[in-house]
Amino acid sequence: GIQVEQSPPDLILQEGANSTLRCNFSDSVNNLQWFHQNPWGQLINLFYIPSGTKQNGRLSATTVATERYSLLYISSSQTTDSGVYFCAVEPNTNAGKSTFGDGTTLTVKP
């Protein structure tokens, strides 16, 4: 099946810093999402981005489908950004079943 690799596995930032999270995948995809899992376990939709670039406030994401990676940018980080960020992909050959990466655990310190 498709392989999804997220990096870095852990990231510690000072409040106000910027960061880039990466998601590499091993096959062509027709669905890609970024989620934030907050400390209470809730999965929050950040971006649905199988290709292209999107922005939402301090967050933005870019997926380069031809090169099989996606990036999530967090600018001016806040303590409430802490949590685990997951990338989930669905390959063209097995659409409908999302495979999740192991996540990036972000800690933003005040």
Next chain:
Amino acid sequence: GAGVSQSPSNKVTEKGKDVELRCDPISGHTALYWYRQSLGQGLEFLIYFQGNSAPDKSGLPSDRFSAERTGGSVSTLTIQRTQQEDSAVYLCASRPGSGNTGELFFGEGSRLTVL
């Protein structure tokens, strides 16, 4: 409803007992998914329902696990003869449309603890 609703939010059971977890997807969403997340881990796919098609059960870890979806809406995940390794958060998600594209929306999960 406004979002994916799961119940119970927490379930503690004794080893060997059966449990049922319920998922009520977003109204009108045709695709429904069950995932499992063990402590500190990522999400593991269990089963996927799309409309009236036969479900994709390829992620179910053993024959003790089963799921059904009645009337194309509510789904129940059943775990028979629970084991301690079944302890996890069970997450349900739904997706609009009849195709295989679009956002997944997750519920808040059912935390299962098997003693």
